[in-house]
Amino acid sequence: QNAEKPKLTLGVGGKQLLYYLPLTVAEKKGFFKEQGLDVEINDFGGGAKSLQALVGGSVDVVTGAYEHTIRMQAKGQDIRAVVELGRFPGITIAVRKDLADKIKSAADFKGLKIGVTAPGSSTALTAQYAMIKAGLKASDAPIIGVGAGASAVAAMKQKQVDIISHLDPVTSKLEADGDVVALIDTRTEAGTKALFGGSNPAAVLYLKHDFAEKNPVTTQKLVNAFVKSLKWLETAKPEDVADLVPAEYHLGDKPLYLRAVKNSLESYSRTGISTPDAMKSMYDALKLLDPELASSNVDLSKTFIDSFAKKASSGS
Amino acid sequence: MELANRLHLDAGQDLSSPQAGTPPAVTLGGLDITFHLEGGSRYQAVTGIDLSVAAGEFVSVVGPTGCGKSTLLNAAAGLLTPSAGTVTIFGQPLAGLNRRAGYLFQADALMPWKTALDNVKVALEPMGVSDAEADRRARDWLARVGLRAFVDRYPHMLSGGQRKRVALAQMLIRDPEILLMDEPFGPLDAQTRQIMGNLLLDLWSRDRKALIFVTHDLEEAIALSDRVVVMSAGPAAGIVADYRVPLPRPRDIAEIRLEKAFHEIHRDIWVSLRVEVQKAYAMGEGKELVGGAGA
Amino acid sequence: MELANRLHLDAGQDLSSPQAGTPPAVTLGGLDITFHLEGGSRYQAVTGIDLSVAAGEFVSVVGPTGCGKSTLLNAAAGLLTPSAGTVTIFGQPLAGLNRRAGYLFQADALMPWKTALDNVKVALEPMGVSDAEADRRARDWLARVGLRAFVDRYPHMLSGGQRKRVALAQMLIRDPEILLMDEPFGPLDAQTRQIMGNLLLDLWSRDRKALIFVTHDLEEAIALSDRVVVMSAGPAAGIVADYRVPLPRPRDIAEIRLEKAFHEIHRDIWVSLRVEVQKAYAMGEGKELVGGAGA
Amino acid sequence: MKRAKLLILQALVMVVFLAVWHLVTTTSLFGDVKTTQFFFSTPGAVLSRTWTQLTGGEIYWHLGITLTETVLAFVIGSAAGILFGFTFARNELLAAVFDPYIKAANALPRVVLAPIFALWFGLGIWSKVALGFTLVFFIVFFNVYQGVREVSPTVLANARMLGMNERQLFRHVYWPSALTWMFSSLHTSVGFALVGAVVGEYLGSSAGLGYKIHEAESVFDVTGVFSGMLILAMFVIAIDSVVTMVEKRLLVWRPGQSSTTV
Amino acid sequence: MKRAKLLILQALVMVVFLAVWHLVTTTSLFGDVKTTQFFFSTPGAVLSRTWTQLTGGEIYWHLGITLTETVLAFVIGSAAGILFGFTFARNELLAAVFDPYIKAANALPRVVLAPIFALWFGLGIWSKVALGFTLVFFIVFFNVYQGVREVSPTVLANARMLGMNERQLFRHVYWPSALTWMFSSLHTSVGFALVGAVVGEYLGSSAGLGYKIHEAESVFDVTGVFSGMLILAMFVIAIDSVVTMVEKRLLVWRPGQSSTTV
Ligand SMILES: Nc1ncnc2c1ncn2[C@@H]1O[C@H](COP(=O)(O)OP(=O)(O)OP(=O)(O)O)[C@@H](O)[C@H]1O
Ligand SMILES: Nc1ncnc2c1ncn2[C@@H]1O[C@H](COP(=O)(O)OP(=O)(O)OP(=O)(O)O)[C@@H](O)[C@H]1O
Ligand SMILES: [Mg+2]
Ligand SMILES: [Mg+2]
Numbered sequence A: 001q002n003a004e005k006p007k008l009t010l011g012v013g014g015k016q017l018l019y020y021l022p023l024t025v026a027e028k029k030g031f032f033k034e035q036g037l038d039v040e041i042n043d044f045g046g047g048a049k050s051l052q053a054l055v056g057g058s059v060d061v062v063t064g065a066y067e068h069t070i071r072m073q074a075k076g077q078d079i080r081a082v083v084e085l086g087r088f089p090g091i092t093i094a095v096r097k098d099l100a101d102k103i104k105s106a107a108d109f110k111g112l113k114i115g116v117t118a119p120g121s122s123t124a125l126t127a128q129y130a131m132i133k134a135g136l137k138a139s140d141a142p143i144i145g146v147g148a149g150a151s152a153v154a155a156m157k158q159k160q161v162d163i164i165s166h167l168d169p170v171t172s173k174l175e176a177d178g179d180v181v182a183l184i185d186t187r188t189e190a191g192t193k194a195l196f197g198g199s200n201p202a203a204v205l206y207l208k209h210d211f212a213e214k215n216p217v218t219t220q221k222l223v224n225a226f227v228k229s230l231k232w233l234e235t236a237k238p239e240d241v242a243d244l245v246p247a248e249y250h251l252g253d254k255p256l257y258l259r260a261v262k263n264s265l266e267s268y269s270r271t272g273i274s275t276p277d278a279m280k281s282m283y284d285a286l287k288l289l290d291p292e293l294a295s296s297n298v299d300l301s302k303t304f305i306d307s308f309a310k311k312a313s314s315g316s
Numbered sequence B, C: 001m002e003l004a005n006r007l008h009l010d011a012g013q014d015l016s017s018p019q020a021g022t023p024p025a026v027t028l029g030g031l032d033i034t035f036h037l038e039g040g041s042r043y044q045a046v047t048g049i050d051l052s053v054a055a056g057e058f059v060s061v062v063g064p065t066g067c068g069k070s071t072l073l074n075a076a077a078g079l080l081t082p083s084a085g086t087v088t089i090f091g092q093p094l095a096g097l098n099r100r101a102g103y104l105f106q107a108d109a110l111m112p113w114k115t116a117l118d119n120v121k122v123a124l125e126p127m128g129v130s131d132a133e134a135d136r137r138a139r140d141w142l143a144r145v146g147l148r149a150f151v152d153r154y155p156h157m158l159s160g161g162q163r164k165r166v167a168l169a170q171m172l173i174r175d176p177e178i179l180l181m182d183e184p185f186g187p188l189d190a191q192t193r194q195i196m197g198n199l200l201l202d203l204w205s206r207d208r209k210a211l212i213f214v215t216h217d218l219e220e221a222i223a224l225s226d227r228v229v230v231m232s233a234g235p236a237a238g239i240v241a242d243y244r245v246p247l248p249r250p251r252d253i254a255e256i257r258l259e260k261a262f263h264e265i266h267r268d269i270w271v272s273l274r275v276e277v278q279k280a281y282a283m284g285e286g287k288e289l290v291g292g293a294g295a
Numbered sequence D, E: 001m002k003r004a005k006l007l008i009l010q011a012l013v014m015v016v017f018l019a020v021w022h023l024v025t026t027t028s029l030f031g032d033v034k035t036t037q038f039f040f041s042t043p044g045a046v047l048s049r050t051w052t053q054l055t056g057g058e059i060y061w062h063l064g065i066t067l068t069e070t071v072l073a074f075v076i077g078s079a080a081g082i083l084f085g086f087t088f089a090r091n092e093l094l095a096a097v098f099d100p101y102i103k104a105a106n107a108l109p110r111v112v113l114a115p116i117f118a119l120w121f122g123l124g125i126w127s128k129v130a131l132g133f134t135l136v137f138f139i140v141f142f143n144v145y146q147g148v149r150e151v152s153p154t155v156l157a158n159a160r161m162l163g164m165n166e167r168q169l170f171r172h173v174y175w176p177s178a179l180t181w182m183f184s185s186l187h188t189s190v191g192f193a194l195v196g197a198v199v200g201e202y203l204g205s206s207a208g209l210g211y212k213i214h215e216a217e218s219v220f221d222v223t224g225v226f227s228g229m230l231i232l233a234m235f236v237i238a239i240d241s242v243v244t245m246v247e248k249r250l251l252v253w254r255p256g257q258s259s260t261t262v
Helices: A018-028 A047-056 A067-074 A122-133 A150-157 A170-176 A189-196 A209-214 A216-235 A238-244 A254-265 A276-289 A307-315 B002-016 B069-077 B116-127 B131-144 B160-172 B190-206 B218-224 B260-285 C002-016 C069-077 C116-127 C131-144 C160-172 C190-206 C218-224 C260-285 D002-026 D033-040 D043-055 D058-090 D092-106 D110-121 D125-149 D153-161 D166-203 D209-218 D222-250 E002-026 E033-040 E043-055 E058-090 E092-106 E110-121 E125-149 E153-161 E166-203 E209-218 E222-250
Strands: A007-012 A038-044 A061-065 A079-084 A092-096 A114-116 A143-145 A163-166 A180-185 A203-208 B026-036 B042-053 B058-062 B084-089 B101-104 B178-182 B210-214 B227-231 B239-244 C026-036 C042-053 C058-062 C084-089 C101-104 C178-182 C210-214 C227-231 C239-244
Touching: A007 A018, A007 A047, A018 A038, A018 A061, A018 A203, A018 A216, A018 A238, A018 A254, A038 A047, A038 E209, A047 A061, A047 A067, A047 A079, A047 A203, A047 D033, A047 E110, A061 A067, A067 A079, A067 A203, A067 A276, A079 A209, A079 A216, A079 A307, A092 A122, A092 A170, A114 A122, A114 A150, A122 A143, A122 A163, A122 A189, A122 A276, A150 A163, A150 A170, A150 D110, A150 E033, A163 A170, A170 A180, A170 A254, A180 A189, A189 A276, A203 A209, A203 A216, A209 A216, A216 A307, A238 A254, B026 B069, B042 B069, B042 B210, B042 B239, B058 B069, B058 B218, B069 B101, B069 B178, B069 B210, B101 B160, B101 E153, B116 B131, B116 B160, B116 E166, B131 B160, B160 B178, B160 B190, B190 B218, B190 C260, B218 B227, B218 B260, B227 B260, B239 B260, B260 C190, C026 C069, C042 C069, C042 C210, C042 C239, C058 C069, C058 C218, C069 C101, C069 C178, C069 C210, C101 C160, C101 D153, C116 C131, C116 C160, C116 D166, C131 C160, C160 C178, C160 C190, C190 C218, C218 C227, C218 C260, C227 C260, C239 C260, D002 D033, D002 D043, D002 E092, D033 D222, D033 E110, D043 D058, D043 D222, D058 D092, D058 D125, D058 D166, D058 D209, D058 D222, D092 D125, D092 E002, D092 E166, D092 E222, D110 D125, D110 D166, D110 E033, D110 E166, D110 E209, D125 D166, D125 E166, D153 D166, D166 D209, D166 D222, D166 E092, D166 E110, D166 E125, D166 E166, D209 D222, D222 E092, E002 E033, E002 E043, E033 E222, E043 E058, E043 E222, E058 E092, E058 E125, E058 E166, E058 E209, E058 E222, E092 E125, E110 E125, E110 E166, E125 E166, E153 E166, E166 E209, E166 E222, E209 E222
Parallel strands: A007 A038, A007 A061, A114 A143, A114 A163, B058 B210, B058 B227, B101 B178, B178 B210, C058 C210, C058 C227, C101 C178, C178 C210
Antiparallel strands: A061 A203, A079 A203, A092 A163, A092 A180, B026 B042, B026 B084, B227 B239, C026 C042, C026 C084, C227 C239
16 A cells, blocks of 8 residues: 655654654664655754644654643644654753762752753753652742753853753763763653653654544554664664764764663653553643643543554554 | 116016026026024025026126025025025926936036946936947047046046046036036136136037026136126125126137226126125124024 | 246255255155056056255146146155155155145045034144144134134035135144145135135245145236246146246235236246146047057 | 824834734634644734733843843944954955955854853853854944945045044044944844844743743743744834934934935 | 965964864863863864865755855845835835834844744745845845935935936946945845854754754764854855955945055
């Protein structure tokens, strides 16, 4: 059966991030081609921008945060995830080395400066969630946007922030340089459980509902490709990943890259399917933090279509 | 004499226009021009100016420096709206620019980004003359003002007198019905002045142009014109005398200075002018009133 | 006569400088000035100019329009580096600007962003005069040129003649040892010219200034100066005659025109000038060679 | 009278703009209402949000920070632009040697430089000032450079003959002559100073209008984004009118467009 | 001779710059070598990477796209700036009415507008052109506007007295008179056109230099970032010299800085 739309555009906010590794794997391993798809990948300055591109119709599908689908449903945009790529958020909350002996948990964050990728982003929400869980108020510590790349590293090295809630490779870089000590690490199952009480969908492939309805075959093929790359990642060693991706991705420091991959490998989804529990835990966290969502009533079954991923898993 | 001249002003039109009945080319009626200054004060440059120039008439305007001669030409050209009074061109009240007039400015007004040739050529463009024809005529005119070897120079590469001659060619090539000329021969030597003067007379006498000619050279004014108008010193300058030049045409401007009638009228005008200049100087120096400047 | 004058050129210094022995204020020796034109061609404006002006001497320069008078003054001011020849100021070869000279430009050179008063005042700033003192002296000078009522005007609010007089005050207030003046009285009426001329003579005679005065008014040149230098027509203009004016000082410029000696020298210069102007005109018109312009 | 007419016309433009905006975002003439609102919100929502913000106190704190950054970037950037513009215009060799480097520097995308600024100047206001500076500086620099070279040769020669030294020439000739050019560039650079500050905040900060806008954008709150931009716009008009006032004062000497009679 | 001296001096500046950079990043005089290299790479690495890229073929594809965007943004932006500049300068009422809106529009942070441009113009080159346009337009606009108003009143009056209509005035008076102003603004806006294109690519695209830089930046490949910027810089110098050539041709009539004798 041929895809209805073999040529499609995919949006992503920071393709090189380990967060989106399954995409690079699918691309480099040729899984899209295998399915007869010609996918043009558009890289955006951030997750929000790629979502806007989807709503505006500039891209067909997006690899982005699951959280976006909840927000969009709350705004009446029927955007749904079709395959889960990351089962743990992959966000690490770390404290600066020289404060490590004083700050032991989120309960001690009061008054400290917390660096996040951007105000309102998932790194910010995770940090605030941790504080609320520890009995503080979300406004007890100033949230500072430090950006996504080298500027985040700079902010920590210069002691502009005390705590950093960030993603790889920033976290691994800081850890490797011995600048920070991780407090909460949602790259691992244990860390995620400790914070959210269960797994928590992170990166997903999402699209407009009508796209899935109009192009079921295309969607299925896409999901097949992603599930295949998840399967590959399940057994891959950090070295395999390093060999697969372009050399520029190695952060100019291969041991660092290997370390970052190793830290992250556990967080990729195994099946591509998210559980309702995990989805609910995410929604509850959002409700707690975002006044706009607090009063919302989103039907979570509309945020994730699991039939494609199920078919892909059983098919392969 | 003074009185006679003043009377002549009113009767001027009939006497001076060769063809009575057609409306005069330029009529300034009760013209007042007041400038706004910084800080709200005003300066009344000229007041109560009545002047009529018939088609085919050559009128020179003389007066002490700063009395308002250029201002008068600006009003006749439509570049300046008078505060009071009327400007009538061939019987029509003037609204906006005076399209039937050519104006030779006192200051440098050539386009600095065009060569002498292009500056003259461009004057023909609004008339729809073809490029080749415009080129030919512009070269011809530049030769007539003695600048054949300088056609390709930009204005900044020309001397003051050369620039003035380019401006002259630029104005004359359009052959306008009314010529307004503000010290056109100022930066020229006496000889070149005569050559240019003869050129101008030639052109003027061919068809019935009206000419208002501002100059500081009284001899030149008399040698060239039908009437010499003397303005008083500013502020609030007016016309104090209007002399008819009783010399026959055609004239050779070099020769005419030797005639007796020339000397008589020269002396007359000189005296009335001298009074005005001294008045102007006294005022400017502030010995009398710092007059009108704060009205 | 012609020959005598040419000889006088060489012997000029001793004859003309009231105090032989001190070096002349300005000496131009074998001056050549050639301009580069677009497209690589050249225009030789003046060539082989030898001119010496002693301290205390008043020299007028006359010549057909475009012959190179302004160019000569520019060279003496140090604004233009000659292609060949030397400029010597009080015995010192001139390098860079001539700091001992004041220059009245032919074109408008007032700072448009300063009022008449400020334009004159600013000339005293390089001399370190205090502000109050500068103000007093500037007002005084503006009054002397007849502009007391116009001190607060910006240049664009002044008439052409008024601007020229501001520039005159601006130059004279500094009291420079050498005065270079390019048609200073061009846009002034005959009366004002005389007043300004007397003012200038007054100033000049007080201390031994050297004065190079470019004018188109031959009568003015004779009435004011010790020597009148006549330039030939360009291109490659030179000095063709150098007349000493045999009139006694002090002079009243209005009266002096009535003397016989005045008329004689006027006629002499007029003739030699006329030849040059006609040559210039013929050249410009291209009847003879389009000369030198492509050398 | 004339002033009133002008204000009415300006208001009219505003009303037409709002009406079109309203039409686009609340009727389905131009596509799906939900999608258009996702991108453009509605004028009503934006205005009411702006009102809420302006009457609340919090925004003024952010505005204050952005204002400080903008003014600093503008002042330092124009001062440096003026200084370098003059220096380079007066020193041909210097200008010729550095010309390619300046052109190249002007073309560097500032967004990419943000991490370096953060490194050098920290995350406080100074990294934003630096970003605004890089925008303002070049605009002012090129205009002042040109302005100085445009000085009328005669006026300059005259001033030099009056014996002015370099400093006096600067004060009495170059500076006034370049003023028109400078003000033309200042009108552009006021805007760019603000852009620099906001983009800097957007890329990493803890306060300021750009921070607010970024926050709103991250949670897809377009209404918040537009109301932030609206506040910004009002803000720049205020700063610019100060520039215009100064300009009017300093350029009194200029001949008006047409001759002025009563 | 003079040209050679200039080139030597320019090379010298470059060498000094590289030497300082080298010193900072390879010796521990200015802090930890690893950290400084993390932020600034080393000149050797950047140059060799640039060399690899320029000798490889791939970069030219990206360069081509960025070039297209830059040129389009520059051409359309300046054309619109010139057009509006002239129209507004010739129509006082229009200028007065729209003045605050133009000032406000100039101050909007373009980064925030990127999604809207993507919506309107898609993800292809046109959304980047739009971004570049918004930068170029205002710079050119303000300068042309001022340039037209700077026309010498006497020259204008003379041209009008010669009977020129609005179109002829434009061709023979306003246009040549505003040229100097325009070119001054074009030198700034060449850079900004490129900034617009690159930032647009940086914010969302699948090709172009900005894309390459963004890619490099997010994997901490500073060497890649700097080599991208270096290529960019060489690039803008090339475009700018074209502008300078055109300028030289069009402004032959201007008096030189000093009087020219042989
Ligand atoms: N824009 C202006 N604002 C104020 N006053 C002005 C303005 N233009 C001219 N004046 C004044 O009006 C008077 C007449 O000026 P105008 O230029 O007509 O004199 P003029 O007779 O042409 O003198 P000149 O022979 O010196 O050229 C002068 O005193 C001048 O100062
Ligand atoms: N920058 C220049 N480039 C080329 N030629 C020039 C330049 N400046 C002047 N000339 C030429 O040199 C000659 C002398 O010019 P100059 O201005 O000295 O004449 P002038 O004697 O002062 O004339 P006028 O009495 O008309 O002012 C003229 O023919 C002029 O065209
Ligand atoms: Mg006048
Ligand atoms: Mg001259």
